[in-house]
Amino acid sequence: MDASLRHTAPTVLRVALLFHASKVYDREIITGIGDYVNQTRVAWDLFLEEDFRFRLDGIHDWDGDGIIADFDDPAVANALTGVRVPVVAVGGSYEDAACYPTGVPYVATDNGELVVRAMNHLVESGLTRFACYSLPESPLNRWAQEREKAFTAWLARDGLAGEIHRGLATSAPTWGSATRKLLSWLERLPKPIGIVAVTDARARQVLQACIVGGIAVPDEVAIIGIDNDTLGQHLTRIQLSSVSQGTHEMGYRAAHLLHQSLGGSPVRDERVVVAPAGVHSRASTARDVAHSAPVMRALHYIRQYACQGIKTEQVAETVGLSRSSLEMYFRRELKRSVHDEILQHKMQRCFDLLGKTDMGIAEVARASGFRSVQYLNTVFKRELGATPASWRESRRS
Numbered sequence: 001m002d003a004s005l006r007h008t009a010p011t012v013l014r015v016a017l018l019f020h021a022s023k024v025y026d027r028e029i030i031t032g033i034g035d036y037v038n039q040t041r042v043a044w045d046l047f048l049e050e051d052f053r054f055r056l057d058g059i060h061d062w063d064g065d066g067i068i069a070d071f072d073d074p075a076v077a078n079a080l081t082g083v084r085v086p087v088v089a090v091g092g093s094y095e096d097a098a099c100y101p102t103g104v105p106y107v108a109t110d111n112g113e114l115v116v117r118a119m120n121h122l123v124e125s126g127l128t129r130f131a132c133y134s135l136p137e138s139p140l141n142r143w144a145q146e147r148e149k150a151f152t153a154w155l156a157r158d159g160l161a162g163e164i165h166r167g168l169a170t171s172a173p174t175w176g177s178a179t180r181k182l183l184s185w186l187e188r189l190p191k192p193i194g195i196v197a198v199t200d201a202r203a204r205q206v207l208q209a210c211i212v213g214g215i216a217v218p219d220e221v222a223i224i225g226i227d228n229d230t231l232g233q234h235l236t237r238i239q240l241s242s243v244s245q246g247t248h249e250m251g252y253r254a255a256h257l258l259h260q261s262l263g264g265s266p267v268r269d270e271r272v273v274v275a276p277a278g279v280h281s282r283a284s285t286a287r288d289v290a291h292s293a294p295v296m297r298a299l300h301y302i303r304q305y306a307c308q309g310i311k312t313e314q315v316a317e318t319v320g321l322s323r324s325s326l327e328m329y330f331r332r333e334l335k336r337s338v339h340d341e342i343l344q345h346k347m348q349r350c351f352d353l354l355g356k357t358d359m360g361i362a363e364v365a366r367a368s369g370f371r372s373v374q375y376l377n378t379v380f381k382r383e384l385g386a387t388p389a390s391w392r393e394s395r396r397s
Contacts, residue, residue: 010043013262016062017048018069018076024200024229025247026070029090032251033068042259059083066258068251071101074139080104086261088254092143093273095150099142105257105270109245111143114276115150115196117243118224122194123300124293125222125285129193130155131163133182133202138169144198147226151196158304163189170201183209191220194285200225200232203240207284211237223284228277239282246274291333294319298326298338306345307369312338346370347383354392361388 017033019026030048037044047064056079059067064085071077071089080087089101093108100106122130132151135144148164155162165185168178186209197203203225210217217223217238228244253272260267289296301318302310315338316326323338330338349368353359362373365388370376380388 012043012045013066014045014047014064015066015068015258016059016064017046018056018059018067018080019048020070020073021048024227024231025245028245028247029070029251029254032248032253033255034251035248036252036255036259040259066262068254068258071104071106072140072143077101086258088258088261090250090254092146094142094146100271103268105254105261105267105272107250107254107257107272107274109143109247109250110273110275111146112150112153114226114243114245115147116154117276117279118196118226119151119154119194120297121224121241121243121279121281121285122196122222124289124296125194125218125287126289126291126296127192127194127222127287128300128303129162129190130160131165131189131193131195133195133197133206134164134166135198135202136166136169147198158300160304167202167205170205179205179209179212182206183213186210186215186221187213189221192222192287193220194222194224197223197225200227200229200240200242203242203284204232204236207236207238207240218283218285218287222287224279228280233282238284241282241285242280244277244280246277248277250274292329294321294326295329295333298330299341302338302341302345306342307349307367309369309371310342312342315342343379347379350376350380350388354388355395364388 017030019030021027021030037046056075059079060083066085067080067083067087069076069080069087069089071091077089087104089104089106091106091108093111094100095112119130132148134148135141137145151162151164165182167182168174170178182205186206195206197206203223206221206223207217210221215221224241224243226243226245228242233239253274257267257270297319298315301315313323316323319326326338330336330341334341346369350364353364353367359367361376365373365376370379377387380386380391384391386394
């Protein structure tokens with residue numbers, strides 16, 4: 001046979017995956033990498049250390065072609081400094097861009113959006129008070145601190161207060177004291193309350209403490225975690241709601257970047273942030289809520305911003321519906337319009353200020369979101385048949 005017609009086998013490239021394969025986050029990233037390899041049929045020989053404790057041993061002497069690694073672990077990031085083969089980093093996103101590693105392409109889970117999705121789900125469950133159960137501050141837990149920042153920013157956006165409890169690191173000797181400390185925190189929280197845990201493992205600890213302390217889940221404490229660890233669902237009496245990370249896509253994108261890098265494409269400082277895959281609603285947040293999710297989200301927004309002059313269009317945009325659709329929900333479930341709901345909150349603010357302070361009528365109008373004293377007078381006369389001043393006098397007399 002003519003040598004030119006013979007099939008030439010592709011060169012097989014050796015790629016190391018430096019991940020902790022016993023963790024659901026890492027396993028799903030590895031799955032995404034594997035799917036990329038199978039779907040594109042790249043000729044890669046994938047190496048994954050059976051015992052993660054030895055994954056860095058001799059990595060500088062490894063005779064391979066490329067590496068995809070978990071850069072949430074500082075030991076991994078440090079060990080790969082100066083390696084001669086292309087590296088793609090995988091890890092968490094950062095509020096401060098300076099925290100990202102330089103000189104390597106980086107694929108990140110969106111820590112901020114994970115928390116936003118969790119908080120919005122708690123709002124849809126009818127909750128107005130929130131807390132966060134996190135991990136002790138550590139270089140290994142930088143992603144957890146980023147989720148704390150996202151929780152604080154979400155509260156600040158709506159002018160709310162909330163608590164963050166880090167608890168103790170999980171270990172056999174501290175298990176009892178950690179549970180007691182967690183239960184003490186849970187008992188003093190105002191109820192009902194929604195708690196977002198930075199991982200499903202942390203969410204399980206909250207659930208177990210609630211069961212020990214006789215705290216009703218989800219009626220008194222609603223719990224949502226992050227990871228959607230389906231194995232962990234078999235370890236709890238109550239199924240836990242969770243936000244699943246876009247880990248499969250992260251692995252797929254990381255493999256694609258390494259493929260490009262091995263082919264000579266300039267991807268050295270490319271950064272990809274992957275959105276969450278979705279929210280999985282289960283029993284731990286299944287409260288008996290009278291209204292639909294769009295109405296609950298709208299009511300939450302109105303509670304925070306009614307007195308800042310918001311309009312129906314702004315509420316609809318926040319909820320992600322057209323004005324007509326949101327109005328349909330409100331009239332069907334609340335028997336009133338979105339404008340009526342906003343006005344009700346503005347009027348309640350007026351009543352509070354007129355009855356409990358000596359603020360002038362013009363100041364009351366501004367603080368309640370009315371554009372002028374004249375408009376406030378018009379609304380009072382229409383709704384109550386009195387002026388704000390006469391209503392105040394009647395209350396005090």
